[in-house]
Amino acid sequence: MPALDVAGEFETIERLLRPLAHPEWGRGLADDVAVLPSRPGYDLVLTKDAIVEGVHFLPDDPLDTVAKKLLRVNLSDLAAKGAEPFGYLLACFWSERCGWPEREAFAAGLAEDQAKFGVHLLGGDTVRTSGPASFSLTAMGWAPTGATVSRAGAQVGDLVFVTGVIGDGLLGLKAARGELSLEPERLQALMDHYRTPTPRVDFADVIRNFATASVDVSDGLPADLGHVVRASNVGLALNLNVLPLSAAAQAWFDDRVDPQLSLEDLASGGDDYEIAFTAHPRHEETLRREAERRLLRLTKVGEVTSGSGLTVVYDGQPIQMARSGWTHG
């Protein structure tokens, strides 16, 4: 159905999105399609996420950070599979609150992250909605033929690792909602993590070379490891006591009265965008060295066992968690 007054859409494409286009493959966003040359020896790896204001981001989240987070959660998926990102397509459903300054902020966020992560816009669509602002992004990367890491390759005896820290996604959301009392710089660090998580793009090659199974931590560590367990048809023991926490999360944790429940909450909060993966024990030293070279924390949080299902361990005992992870709607 045609809409009459859409000067804003034309301007948005011309002035805000066109400067982001891939210099060659995006055809200046002026030709209905993007055209990618074949890259023999490589597979094309694709992922797509959709986000809605009020569900996946807060109505008062600045739109530059909304754009960055949308791109980053997709780059996180690619990194966890061992793929190197190069481009994306974007659909914007602008709500009434998305005036020109908001659209400029959105594009500025993309421009910054394009430079940071070496990706370009390849195409997309921009429309208006009477509902909440929504966005969908299809991200693309390359991986050498057959090298993309799945959820399904974990072997009994493999170790389980996680990059970075877990729990800042949950605490960052609480901080952004004004639900935490911590020192201002701690709150800011947590909100920054929530709004602009760091996808482990520079660890993708290590994942590709050493991980037997891998997943990014978006639903919550137990839930995401649960995906690996089911796809690989193995058991897995996750040790809550060694959950890697940021300084801010540690400060929050130190004030809790129930450490076990607090660790469960941090583990299962999701929105962490770290990589959880399994690897043979003989690679442990190499993995630690590669992580250190990238100034990236790497924590051994468990091991792959025979049997089936995820076992969460606290103080050496298997526990039942109240919930295994959020599911994003």
Next chain:
Amino acid sequence: MPALDVAGEFETIERLLRPLAHPEWGRGLADDVAVLPSRPGYDLVLTKDAIVEGVHFLPDDPLDTVAKKLLRVNLSDLAAKGAEPFGYLLACFWSERCGWPEREAFAAGLAEDQAKFGVHLLGGDTVRTSGPASFSLTAMGWAPTGATVSRAGAQVGDLVFVTGVIGDGLLGLKAARGELSLEPERLQALMDHYRTPTPRVDFADVIRNFATASVDVSDGLPADLGHVVRASNVGLALNLNVLPLSAAAQAWFDDRVDPQLSLEDLASGGDDYEIAFTAHPRHEETLRREAERRLLRLTKVGEVTSGSGLTVVYDGQPIQMARSGWTHG
């Protein structure tokens, strides 16, 4: 931000979308990413459209036809560029009206069109929105390296052709809104065209081999030819008198008092999803033969001239049109 009650999303993926997945490249929609093998000798051609209830489709359009139209408008873009479609990624923003029966209908529409057009689902995301139902689709096709047809190759002296008929998109929308009085079977034919236009997928190879510039007719024939004119830096004369009309459109047209204005409306209504293209006159006979073999109407509607800009001609005279085409918001 996590949402708690999303059993519907899990079920939607498991029971409705997974059966649509590409048997190999889609990884059963169970691995965060799709993985496409390289196809040496071919470019990957990508396009993306976003649609919103109340803007691009009517609130009472059945969801199986909404799904089909979403897929088809993207396949139309690929066909106009000479690319052969094979797959797509999909983002669904389900509104409150999208219960299980509506989601089933949506998936059933996709299943039918997957079989019809030889494409498979490769991945995507499904979320809920408090706003109008919205969808975004990224379609993918192959074209031999360098063979993708752009808007920019029209040469002075080329002829201008259009496939099928023009104007049924506009009249179909009017019919669906109850704004037309015609015989019931005419109304149905127009509504069918509006809800499930036929992308000219089986003409893509002809376009690839003979078109110098090409575009699909979505904004309206003058507006879309205007894209070609600007990209190719040429002039173009469009003869309104030969506009190809369906039997239903002809019946509507015969009742009008102002034939010129009526043709302008039909030409500029958009939503036709035919292919408008330019080709050297020496290929005219071949083009007609290839169209005939496919039982496809092909009409010469103008020619490429020196100068710049689109000239619309009626009864041998250049005219000023009140509007050159809708722009989709």
